[in-house]
Amino acid sequence: MADPLSITASVVGIIVPALHGTRLLLEDLQQLSDAPKTIKRLTDDVQSVHTTLELLRGVEDGDWKSLGQNVAEQSKATISSCTQACILFRADLQKWTRHSEGKLTWLDRANVGFFKKDQAKAMSEQLQSCKLAINLIVGVATLYSSVRNCHVTEEIKKTISTQQDEVNRAITTADRQLVVVETKLEELNLSSDDDDAAGFGQGKDEVLRQLEEELKGAKASQKLLNELLSKSQEEAIAKAAGNQTGSITVNFGPQNSGFQAGNINGGFNGMTFGGK
Known part of the structure; x- marks a missing residue:
């Protein structure tokens, strides 16, 4: 079994550059004071992802151990993809707004607000998917934290059911998004040079790279969500609670006179003192 400290360290090693990447993109977006609505919505999405990444960084070692290596690996893949998307979009944004400093020129405003609108929208969708996945990681981790040193109560069972519903809805959304992206990629790859001139123009490579x-x-999120669904099952959580609250039977044998001492870490039951 993987060391929980090493699992946490490996995830944090992905979260830190993700926080850096989202912060840089956020700063660039916020400098566009008169940006179109699509850019303003994108700014909000970047801010939301940054906030959820901070929450994810607060997940404790024991909770990562409960979530397991597979969840950790798929979490890293999802976050890494989001980070790379931010880096690519930031580079594109700097090209699109190269004529502007702070306030967009009419040319750059038209470029970002009209010609690049679909790319900004696609970026928003990817960020929203990433935010949803991260929130669900934190949610399932919180479930495991709540059963530490206690049993699965009826209230916790209701929370588990709610969490499962949220994960299932997210899986449905992720499946739908995957189909949409695959369709867009297929259409773009099949498009002719004339179509490129009419639609994507010189930005086809940018669109292709982003898609x-x-x-x-989307594929990483899909795998992650399925792992989270498995980990959010009541049986898995109850098993984790049982492992963390294992009982100890203490038997002092027939010699129940005199002084007997020892340390017990954790709960205990079934104490038998025997008797003469």
Whole structure:
């Protein structure tokens, strides 16, 4: 079994550059004071992802141990894809707004607000998917934390059921998004040069690169969500609670006179003192 400290360290090693990447993109977006609505919505999405990443960084070692190596690996894949998408979009944004400093020129505003609107929208969708996945990681981790040193109560069972519903809805959304992205990629790859001139123009490579990264992120999210669904089952959580609250039977034998001492870490039951 993997060391929980090493699991946490490996995930944090992905979260830190993700926080850096989202912060840089956020700063660039916030500098566009008169940006179109699509960019303003994108700014909100970047801020939301940054906030959820901070929450994820607070997940404790024991909870990562409960979530397991598979969840950790798929979490890293999902976050890494989101980070790469932010880096690529930031580079594109700097090209699109190269004529502007702070306030967008009419040319750059038209470029971002009209010609690049679909790319900004696609970026928002990927960020929203990433945020949803991260929130669910934190939610399931919180479930495991809540049963530490206690049993699965009726209230916790209701929370488990709610969490499962949320994960299932997220899986449905992820499946739908995956189909949409695959369709867009197929259409783009089949498009002719005339179509490129009419639609994507010189930005076809940008769109293709972004869609490929979005597809990578969608597949990672899909795997992650299925792992989270498995980990959010009542049986899995009850098993984790049982492992953390294992009982200890203490038997002092027939010699119940005199002084007998020892240390017991954790709960205990079934104490038998025997008797003469």
